[in-house]
Structure formats: structure tokens, C-alpha cells
Amino acid sequence: xxxxxxxxxxxxxxxxxxxxxxxxxxxxxxxxxxxxxxxxxxxxxxxxxxxxxxxxxxxxxxxxxxxxxxxxxxxxxxxxxxxxxxxxxxxxxxxxxxxxxxxxxxxxxxxxxxxxxxxxxxxxxxxxxxxxxxxxxxxxxxxxxxxxxxxxxxxxxxxxxxxxxxxxxxxxxxxxxxxxxxxxxxxxxxxxxxxxxxxxxxxxxxxxxxxxxxxxxxxxxxxxxxxxxxxxxxxxxxxxxxxxxxxxxxxxxxxxxxxxxxxxxxxxxxxxxxxxxxxxxxxxxxxxxxxxxxxxxxxxxxxxxxxxxxxxxxxxxxxxxxxxxx
Amino acid sequence: xxxxxxxxxxxxxxxxxxxxxxxxxxxxxxxxxxxxxxxxxxxxxxxxxxxxxxxxxxxxxxxxxxxxxxxxxxxxxxxxxxxxxxxxxxxxxxxxxxxxxxxxxxxxxxxxxxxxxxxxxxxxxxxxxxxxxxxxxxxxxxxxxxxxxxxxxxxxxxxxxxxxxxxxxxxxxxxxxxxxxxxxxxxxxxxxxxxxxxxxxxxxxxxxxxxxxxxxxxxxxxxxxxxxxxxxxxxxxxxxxxxxxxxxxxxxxxxxxxxxxxxxxxxxxxxxxxxxxxxxxxxxxxxxxxxxxxxxxxxxxxxxxxxxxxxxxxxxxxxxxxxxxxxxxxxxxxxxxxxxxxxxxxxxxxxxxxxxxxxxxxxxxxxxxxxxxxxxxxxxxxxxxxxxxxxxxxxxxxxxxx
Numbered sequence: 093x094x095x096x097x098x099x100x101x102x103x104x105x106x107x108x109x110x111x112x113x114x115x116x117x118x119x120x121x122x123x124x125x126x127x128x129x130x131x132x133x134x135x136x137x138x139x140x141x142x143x144x145x146x147x148x149x150x151x152x153x154x155x156x157x158x159x160x161x162x163x164x165x166x167x168x169x170x171x172x173x174x175x176x177x178x179x180x181x182x183x184x185x186x187x188x189x190x191x192x193x194x195x196x197x198x199x200x201x202x203x204x205x206x207x208x209x210x211x212x213x214x215x216x217x218x219x220x221x222x223x224x225x226x227x228x229x230x231x232x233x234x235x236x237x238x239x240x241x242x243x244x245x246x247x248x249x250x251x252x253x254x255x256x257x258x259x260x261x262x263x264x265x266x267x268x269x270x271x272x273x274x275x276x277x278x279x280x281x282x283x284x285x286x287x288x289x290x291x292x293x294x295x296x297x298x299x300x301x302x303x304x305x306x307x308x309x310x311x312x313x314x315x316x317x318x319x320x321x322x323x324x325x326x327x328x329x330x331x332x333x334x335x336x337x338x339x340x341x342x343x344x345x346x347x348x349x350x351x352x353x354x355x356x357x358x359x360x361x362x363x364x365x366x367x368x369x370x371x372x373x374x375x376x377x378x379x380x381x382x383x384x385x386x387x388x389x390x391x392x393x394x395x396x397x398x399x400x401x402x403x404x405x406x407x408x409x410x411x412x413x414x415x416x417x418x
Numbered sequence: 419x420x421x422x423x424x425x426x427x428x429x430x431x432x433x434x435x436x437x438x439x440x441x442x443x444x445x446x447x448x449x450x451x452x453x454x455x456x457x458x459x460x461x462x463x464x465x466x467x468x469x470x471x472x473x474x475x476x477x478x479x480x481x482x483x484x485x486x487x488x489x490x491x492x493x494x495x496x497x498x499x500x501x502x503x504x505x506x507x508x509x510x511x512x513x514x515x516x517x518x519x520x521x522x523x524x525x526x527x528x529x530x531x532x533x534x535x536x537x538x539x540x541x542x543x544x545x546x547x548x549x550x551x552x553x554x555x556x557x558x559x560x561x562x563x564x565x566x567x568x569x570x571x572x573x574x575x576x577x578x579x580x581x582x583x584x585x586x587x588x589x590x591x592x593x594x595x596x597x598x599x600x601x602x603x604x605x606x607x608x609x610x611x612x613x614x615x616x617x618x619x620x621x622x623x624x625x626x627x628x629x630x631x632x633x634x635x636x637x638x639x640x641x642x643x644x645x646x647x648x649x650x651x652x653x654x655x656x657x658x659x660x661x662x663x664x665x666x667x668x669x670x671x672x673x674x675x676x677x678x679x680x681x682x683x684x685x686x687x688x689x690x691x692x693x694x695x696x697x698x699x700x701x702x703x704x705x706x707x708x709x710x711x712x713x714x715x716x717x718x719x720x721x722x723x724x725x726x727x728x729x730x731x732x733x734x735x736x737x738x739x740x741x742x743x744x745x746x747x748x749x750x751x752x753x754x755x756x757x758x759x760x761x762x763x764x765x766x767x768x769x770x771x772x773x774x775x776x777x778x779x780x781x782x783x784x785x786x787x788x789x790x791x792x793x794x795x796x797x798x799x800x801x802x803x804x805x806x807x808x809x810x811x812x813x814x815x816x817x818x819x820x
Contacts, residue, residue, distance in 0.1 A: 136479065139766050141516045164512065165482050210517050210645045232513045290642065313642040339690075357755070364697055365757040372768055376528045390527065401529070 110149075110330070110387055110406065113196045115169065121253040123176040124221060125188055128162070128169050132196065136167045138369050138389065142228035143206035143292075143318070146170060147387065148183075149198030149330055150191075156183035159225035159294075159318075160202060170199075173253055175221035198330045200370075200387030200406070206318040208232060211290040214240040215283055217303055219295020223253060225318055229292060230261070239289075240264060245276055245299065278302040285309050294318040330385075333409040337361055337418045338380050352404035352414075361418060363404055370406035377402060378417030383410040430454035431461050435708065435731065436492075436597040441803045444707065445748075448736035456720035457730070463492060463598065465710070465729040466722070469736035471743035471760070473719065477711060477732060479765035484711035484730065486767055487511045491596030491710055491806075494729055501595055502614065506651045508659070508767065515766065517645075518652050521638040525631055528773050535777060538570050542785035545569060550789055550819070555796050558676075558813040563669035566782050567661055571774070575656050576630020577620040584613045589662035590804060596709070597805025617657055621650035631656060656771065664775045666705035666809035667696070668782050674699045674750040676793045676815050684752060686787050686820070696779045697756035702748070704735035704761045706769075707808045734760045735808060792818040 116128030131137060140146075141164065145157045162171030176188040191197070208214075208229045216226045223244060233240040241264050246252045248271045258265045268276045278299065283289050283306075291314060293303040300317045307315040335352055336343045337359075346355040353363050353375065366374035370388030378401050386396045388403040404416070430450050434440060440447050451458055451469035458467045468474050477484045487510050489495040495504060504510065506518045524530065545566050549556050556562065564586065572582050591610055594602045619625055626632035632653045639649040674695065675681050685691050710729050717724045724730065738759050739747040745754075762769035769775070786793075797814035 139481070139512075141512065141520070167480070167482055204520070207517070207520055207643070208513075209643045210648075211642065235513060311642075313640075353757075362694070362755045362757075364693055364755065366759075366762065366772075367764065367768065368758070372762075373527055373773065395529070 110198050110200065110408070111196050112148075112170065112199050114191055114193050117191070117193055120173055121255075122248075122250045123188075124173055124251070124253045125176070126171060126173045126253070127187070127191070128171050129197070129199070130169045134168055137170060138202060138371060139167070140164055140202040141204055142208045142232050143225050144202040144204040145206075145225070146172070146202045147198075147200035148172070148187075149200070150183060150186050151197070152186070153330070154181070154183045154186065155200075159206075161224045161227040163231075164228065173221065173224050200385075201389055203389050203392075205392065206292070206294070206316065208292070209290060209316075211238065211288065213238055213287070213289035215281070215289050215291045216240060216242040217245070217278075217281070217291065217293035217295070217299070218242065219245045219293075219299040220247075220251065221253070222293070222295030222299075222318070222320075225294050226292060227254060227257075230258075234261075242266065243268065243276075243281055245269075245295065247271060279306075282306050283310065285311075288314070291315045292318075294320075296320075330408065333411065334413040335409075336381075336413060336415045338415055339418060343413075346408070351406065352408070352416075356404070356418075363418070365405040368405045370403045373403065375403055375405045377404050380415040380417050382412075382414035384408070384414065385410045430458045433458075433460060433467075434462050435460070435467070435733075436600055436805050438601075438803055441805070441808075442801055444735065444808070445739070448733060448739065451733060452736055452740055452742075455722075457722045457724070459722070460731065463729075465492065465731055466719075466724055467731040467733060468719075469733040469740070471737040471740040474732050474734065474737035475758075475760055475764055477719075477730065478760060478763055478767070481511055481766050483714055483717055485511050485714045486709075486711060487514070488712035488727075488729075489710065492598050492729065494712065494727070496712070496727060502592075503651065505655050505658070506648050507655045507770065512766070517643060518648055519766065519770065521635060521644050522652060522655075522770050525634050526771055526773055528777075531773055531777050534570075534574060535781070538777060538781045539784065541570050542566060542781035543788070546782070546785040546789060550817070554819070555814065555816045558672040558815045559665070559669050559802075559810045560812065562782070563665045563672065563810075563813075566668060567664040567778055570778065571660055571664065572657075574630055574774075575653065575660070576627035576632040577657070578625055581616050581620075584616045585657060585661045586665070588613050588617050589658055590807075592658045593662060593706075593804050593806040595805075600805065602803060602805055617654060618650070620657065621653035623649070626653070659769075660771050660774065662804075662807055662809070663705045663769075663771075664778050666703065666807060667700055667775050667779050669810050669813060670699040670703035670705065671696060671779055671783055672786075672793065672815060673799075673810070673813060674702060676795050676813075678750045679792070679794070681750070681752060682787065682790060682792050685783075686791065689784065689787070691752050692780050692783050692787070693776075694752050694754070694756060695783065696776060697759060698750050698752065698754060699779075700761040700775075701738045701744075701756050701759040702750060703808055704738050704759075705807055705809065706761070706763075707735040708733055708806055709763070734763065789819060790817040791820040 112129040113132050115130045120126045145159045149155050158172035174187045177184045218226050244267045248269050332347050344355045344359045363375050366372045384399050384402040385408040387406045456473045460467050549561050591606050623636045635652050636649045639646045713724045713728045715726045741747050762772040793815050796816035800812040802809045802811040
């Protein structure tokens with residue numbers, strides 16, 4: 093792979109880049125737009141696995157999470173699909189109305205709270221845009237030769253993305269739309285507790301609550317749900333902020349386009365990093381004051397909320413100042 | 419400036435990286451390999467080799483093109499049967515690598531290891547005190563570097579106390595087996611069946627304590643995050659990769675301090691430099707010297723074509739001393755930022771136990787710094803030869819106490 097090898101130095105130097113440029117945009121269903129994203133210099137992106145999401149930081153600081161649905165063997169682009177939600181908080185509206193090819197957004201992660209575990213078979217259940225994390229899972233199950241089925245629910249076919257690709261899987265996919273068949277009876281789909289498939293479901297709360305009720309007879313660990321809401325979103329700007337080194341009191345301003353590690357280096361405070369992408373955890377640093385903007389792939393939701401540490405190779409700050417245990 | 423190679427410069431293509439003479443002192447050969455180009459074909463084994471930092475780093479992160487699943491040793495699992503069932507971590511790529519890695523990584527984060535730190539620091543102080551009680555001269559390998567990991571790590575995994583003497587020979591053999599069947603492999607092979615059998619037994623649920631890493635791996639199987647067949651395989655990975663490597667890492671620190679007069683005093687004055695000391699030590703020694711990758715399709719690196727299925731040897735140790743990347747690369751430099759060294763690999767296969775290695779080494783280093791003001795060589799060091807690891811059999815040192 094000559095192209096990747098030739099850019100090794102460039103990539104190392106640009107490793108902290110938390111910026112993506114929109115390289116493709118297409119409508120994939122009514123009110124659903126698919127975006128392809130890449131690094132501005134087309135450098136390699138962080139690795140991910142099915143079920144992973146990234147944070148997208150919009151120019152006004154709004155941060156939203158979107159599942160990755162592209163091909164992980166393509167290390168140079170991310171693909172997400174965004175449903176326009178007019179009654180939402182504005183993130184999807186901005187993406188639909190304003191984001192064009194060539195525009196840039198900030199990003200964090202990928203993180204994965206919805207991992208595909210090995211199983212003798214899978215039942216996937218998607219409600220509308222909930223298909224996004226399941227698409228790479230379906231491709232992976234195919235790759236591994238594991239049996240699977242998909243129940244894909246929505247108001248109408250026009251509103252369901254990726255029906256063309258899914259049609260290629262034949263009878264393993266059942267599409268159920270309210271305008272054609274009325275409300276679906278979810279309990280008819282509950283797997284036989286004697287066989288051992290894992291259930292992965294993503295979609296509206298009411299659908300997930302119905303699937304979650306299967307967990308009692310099937311076993312808690314055999315029902316995995318990805319909810320859209322309650323991710324503890326905060327609106328945060330990608331702007332300059334100050335970092336204070338607790339031991340010396342030294343303060344440095346982290347510019348919009350540099351990492352905390354690079355800023356500290358300017359005042360001769362070295363933080364040892366390894367991956368420089370928030371993946372390995374080598375640079376873990378305690379946070380004594382301030383509110384981090386976590387963009388790593390390591391902390392889970394509870395740890396992010398607690399914010400006792402951050403990964404300065406990639407993460408930033410929401411507050412004007414961070415005091416680090418250095 | 420033109421560079422004329424002297425007639426005595428060995429031709430890079432004829433280098434045998436598993437020859438005992440090479441293993442005894444690989445550094446001059448590394449320089450030849452780096453200078454020969456971004457990639458070199460090693461004639462003896464019909465494999466390619468990368469020894470420059472940029473190429474090694476780029477290939478390590480590029481699992482899509484440089485796979486591990488065909489084996490990270492010389493043997494190509496596409497055609498050859500491995501000596502033991504392949505590791506579900508090290509010798510697997512996505513998608514099969516995903517679940518095992520996702521289960522192990524959170525167990526070994528710095529936050530989870532904080533629970534172990536206090537007792538490991540106490541253990542390190544005890545081990546160092548016992549060594550110093552015997553006098554001012556000791557063997558940094560057999561008296562210290564081999565003692566501490568064997569004292570703390572098997573307990574952390576949760577294996578039984580009987581038979582722990584098998585851990586070092588097992589790890590030594592496993593790392594030798596990544597190379598060709600040379601005398602390092604054939605000499606040990608007849609002794610391995612009972613050792614391998616013992617290791618296998620330790621990985622079973624009923625033989626593990628209920629509070630170690632092993633039990634937590636089995637608990638992940640209960641939660642359906644990995645298959646039950648994978649649980650003992652993952653415990654085995656910890657036992658294979660977690661002992662010899664940390665022994666070498668700890669010895670590498672003592673070696674660096676002993677050969678850098680004044681460094682102990684500097685570290686005593688500024689303990690925040692201990693992290694740099696450890697990273698510099700593993701950059702210089704690179705306990706794991708080499709791992710192979712296999713091309714997943716026809717590739718072109720520099721002006722060399724590498725066909726699908728060809729093996730490529732990554733010289734981590736050579737990359738970590740590449741003057742194209744590191745200023746004054748052979749110097750142990752506490753003022754250097756060693757970030758980005760590849761002693762732990764890079765990318766999805768980057769050493770999942772690196773935070774354990776760091777914690778073990780820092781505990782020993784701090785315990786030493788509490789007691790001594792200088793350390794120096796006290797006799798000839800002897801290298802321990804291994805097809806993959808670079809370490810010592812013996813390292814006599816003399817200390818001055820604080």
C-alpha cells in the first residue's frame with residue numbers, strides 16, 4: 093500500500109487531527125442523508141468495529157453521536173446516515189440544511205457500547221434510522237457465515253434506508269411498514285429460548301422497550317439494545333482553551349488546531365503518548381478542575397460523566413480552563 | 419555526499435535475523451537493513467523485512483493490508499499448521515479479533531490497575547530490600563527482574579502456586595517458536611509437552627482464583643461477550659505474553675541506568691521522569707524485537723512488489739533506533755520525548771498488557787530509587803538468546819545506597 097506508507101510522517105504529524113471533511117453526500121431515504129467523511133489530508137482514520145459511533149462536532153459546537161455504517165476495510169473514510177428530526181435539538185437539521193461536500197466537522201471516538209459478540213446466530217431488529225449500527229453487523233455475520241435475520245420496521249418504505257442492499261439478502265430480511273401492514277406485533281418475533289441467538293435492536297424507545305421485555309425469559313445478556321437518547325450530550329465548542337499544569341501552575345493556551353499534548357510541549361511539559369488517537373491509554377492524565385471534552389475511544393459513558401481523567405492526545409475542554417494533574 | 423559501502427559491509431539480503439550471531443548483537447545488522455531501503459528481501463527465508471520507523475509504523479497500523487491471522491512468526495498459517503492453536507488475540511484479525519480484544523482491554527486499563535498499584539509497590543519494596551540485604555552487588559536479571567513479575571503477575575491472573583517455574587520456559591519457547599526451527603527451538607521442544615499441558619490446565623475456570631484477570635475473562639464468557647472456547651485461550655495469551663516481556667523490560671531499565679552515570683540521581687531528584695526512563699529503556703531494548711505480518715493482497719512498498727501471502731518481518735527494535743526518526747537514537751536520554759516508539763507495537767494489535775508492564779517497571783524503579791543513589795556494571799553481562807525477545811541471562815551490577 094504505497095499511498096499509506098508514503099504518508100507515514102505526514103500522518104504522524106497530523107495524528108491529533110479531530111477534523112473530518114465531508115467527501116460525499118447522498119439521500120438514502122426520505123429525510124435520511126448519508127455522509128461520507130475523511131481526514132482533510134486523506135490520512136488513515138481510527139479503527140472501529142460494528143456497533144461503534146463517532147461524535148460529530150458541528151461548527152456551532154453542537155455534538156451528536158452517529159453510528160458508523162461503512163466498510164471497516166476502508167481505513168480512509170467514515171460513513172454515517174442522519175435522519176432529519178425537525179423537533180430535535182437542531183443537530184440533524186443543521187446537517188440536512190447546511191452541511192455540503194467540502195465542509196468540515198470535528199469528531200471524537202469512535203467508541204463502541206454496542207459490540208457484536210460471537211453467537212451461533214443473530215436476530216437484528218431495526219426501527220427506521222436504527223438500521224445504521226446494524227448494517228455493519230449484518231455484513232459481519234455474513235462474513236463469518238453466521239445465521240441471522242432482520243426485522244426492519246418503519247412508517248413507509250420511502251422512509252427506510254438501504255432497502256436495495258438488504259433486498260440482496262432475500263428472505264432473511266423482513267420489512268414491515270405501518271402503511272402497508274399496520275402495527276407490527278413484536279412479540280411474534282421473540283426467538284425460541286432453547287436456541288441461542290443474540291438479539292440486537294436499535295430504534296425508537298417503544299420498540300426497544302418491547303424487545304427489552306424478552307430479556308427476562310431469554311437471558312439478560314442475549315438482548316442488546318442501542319438507544320438514541322440519554323447519551324449525556326453536551327454542546328461544546330472546538331475553540332481555544334487554557335490548560336494549567338497543577339504542579340507548577342504554568343498555563344498554556346491550547347489553540348483550536350492543536351492537541352493538549354502539543355500545547356504542553358511548547359512550555360516544555362512532555363506527556364508521553366503512543367497511539368496519539370485516544371485508543372491506547374498511554375497518556376492518561378488526571379483532571380483536577382474543568383470540564384473535559386472527551387474524544388477518546390476508551391472511557392465509557394459513566395467514566396466520561398465522572399471525568400476524573402482525560403487523554404490529552406485527542407481530547408479537549410468544554411470549559412475555558414482545565415487543571416491537569418501533571 | 420556519496421556513500422561508498424565498504425567491502426566488508428554485509429549484504430542486507432543475506433542477513434539471517436535468527437542466526438545466533440545476529441541475536442547476540444543485532445544492532446549493526448539493523449543499521450544495514452535500514453540503510454538498504456524501505457523494504458528488503460531476506461533470501462534465506464524468502465521473506466521481506468522492514469527496519470525503518472516510518473514503514474514499520476505504517477504497516478503495523480494497517481491491519482487491512484498486513485494481517486496477523488496468518489501468524490506473526492515465520493510460519494505461514496495459510497499453508498502450515500501452527501505448533502499450538504493460534505492465539506485469538508495476537509494471531510487473529512477483525513472480525514475474529516474484535517471480541518477477545520474488547521474483553522481484555524478494559525481489564526488492563528490504567529484505571530483498573532490502580533487497584534493493584536498499592537500492593538505492587540509494597541511488593542517491589544520488599545523484593546528490592548531483600549536483594550540489597552544480601553549486599554551491594556547483585557544480578558539485576560536473576561535477583562530482581564525475574565523475581566518481581568513472577569511474584570505479582572501470576573497472582574493477578576489468578577493461577578495456582580504449584581508449577582509457576584513453568585512460566586518462564588513456556589514464554590521463552592513461545593517467543594522462540596515465532597522464528598525458524600533453529601537450535602533455540604529444537605533444543606527446548608522435547609521438554610515442552612508437560613509445560614504446555616500445565617499452562618493449559620491453569621487456564622481452566624476451576625483452576626483460577628475468583629478475583630483475578632482469569633476469572634474476569636471467564637465472566638465475560640458468561641455474559642456472552644466471548645465464546646466459552648475462547649476464555650481459556652485468552653487466559654493463555656496473558657500467561658504467554660506477560661512474563662518474559664516484563665522481565666526484560668525491568669532489566670532494560672536497570673541496564674540503562676547502569677550505563678548512564680548520573681541518571682539515578684536525576685531520577686531521584688525528579689520522580690516525574692520515571693515514565694520517560696521506562697519508555698526510553700523499552701525503546702532502546704525493544705523486548706519484543708520482531709513480529710511478522712502477511713500481505714493480504716499484492717502490495718507495493720517503495721519500489722518493491724510484495725505478493726499476496728508473502729511474509730514481512732517488522733523489526734520493532736530497528737525502528738526504535740532509526741536515526742531517520744530519533745535524534746541520537748542509541749542514547750538513553752531522559753530529555754527525549756519517546757512518544758510513538760513501537761516497542762509495544764501499534765494499531766489494533768498494540769500490546770494490550772502494556773499498562774501492566776509499565777506499572778510493574780515503575781514500581782521496581784521507584785523502589786530502587788528509594789534506596790540507591792547510583793548503579794553501575796559489576797561484571798560482564800550475558801545476553802539470553804531468543805528468536806523474538808531481546809533480553810539478558812545475567813547482568814551483574816553494583817549499587818551505592820542513599
